[in-house]
Amino acid sequence: GAVVSQHPSRVICKSGTSVKIECRSLDFQATTMFWYRQFPKQSLMLMATSNEGSKATYEQGVEKDKFLINHASLTLSTLTVTSAHPEDSSFYICSARNSGQETQYFGPGTRLLVL
């Protein structure tokens, strides 16, 4: 149980384009999903917290207009990196948490390379 998937696992795009990453909870209802970013050899950095049906809460320094988050259902959240630039190249990981629980279960991550 507690399986989280992400799609795509890897994406290469040109600078200036937008990229959408999907995060799905496959066997539970995720009332809250989290989006993280991790640069090589660095720690996880929380970007935003997404509650189903409401606006995401972004961490300080994360541009909400650049990283669009939608959590329209209890099993799906999406992160769209708009007008991507090479400095956005990173490992993007989502996690999901069920209502009333504290444990976060992670997706396998999406590796983004912006050329």
Place this chain on the structure above:
Amino acid sequence: QKEVEQNSGPLSVPEGAIASLNCTYSDRGSQSFFWYRQYSGKSPELIMFIYSNGDKEDGRFTAQLNKASQYVSLLIRDSQPSDSATYLCAVNNAGNNRKLIWGLGTSLAVNP
């Protein structure tokens, strides 16, 4: 600033030994404590969580929590080379979406 601190390592142990990973946290209101393992290039995977003072055992893993000392540890018995990874300690933030506050991780190397 609510913090979670871990020794970055690397912690090197021989195969079969006990690996001891430590974590301290600053927020006394924290209620849930988690250990995740992250292999290089992969996402974190949950090893254990602990809520109450004392020890919690799951196979070769034992989590130990001491709220008075604001200290949580993870013991890995009979360490295997496949245990070589970065171990992340995370502590819940009781308010503000109950997000997790993460340590920077301890790198563990188990030598055959």
